[in-house]
Amino acid sequence: MQRLDPLIHAPARLQVVTTLSAVSEAEFVTLRTALDVSDSVLSKHISALAEAGYVRSRKSVHAGRRTTWITLTPAGRAALRAHVAALRELIADVD
């Protein structure tokens, strides 16, 4: 049986990686709105995921405004797939 990934099992982090899995890149502010959390909370989650190599961030400037873009790395995508497979196994017998 596949094991749940504790790093992305937390609801907020799971939301981050699932949101990123549907796009190529997402802006920090967009993620913050999606999760409905503060900048500092999201920043901590992103840092934890980045340390594990699951996400990558880059700074950018658009129309004079500094922006941060977050991308899900191939390792993060693989980790998400494995985690989802484990979840599916877990819920398979639940009505």
Place this chain on the structure above:
Amino acid sequence: MPHDPEDRGRPWLQPTVRATSSRLVCGCPRGSTRRWPPRWLSRSGPPPTASPLSRARGSPWRRQINGVRVDGLTSQVVLGTGTLATGIYVCTFGAATRAAFESQWWIVVAAAVVGGTGYALSARQWWRAYQQDPVERAGGVSPRALAVLAAVACLGLVVLLVNS
């Protein structure tokens, strides 16, 4: 849900997360998948073309448009790299070129219309597929690959101009 003034008008975010999560875990779209892609993306067209538009329309619009980047949208819809778009484009371009050499101008017009329609249908096809399965369809040609292709295209144009 939105509590920040600049985030108003983005009610699609939470449904997006729920839709993607349910799609991943359950293997089928459930719940609020109709809200993904967001309404603004549907209305405004692809991000690369929407960017100049956003400058003209002011800050709130710009904030909404630049929230995400989807490579699949750029390559499949804007550049028409899908199988259907490529096939129709090549066929109609060939037909139009041949008709132009033979001065059959009505065929050129018809080929242009068919080519454009096929291109639009291909974009629509990808869009629907993306709405059903955003995780699988989000990927596309990377910006680096696009830059290389653009450089090759410019090089080809220069060679054509020099040899003509």
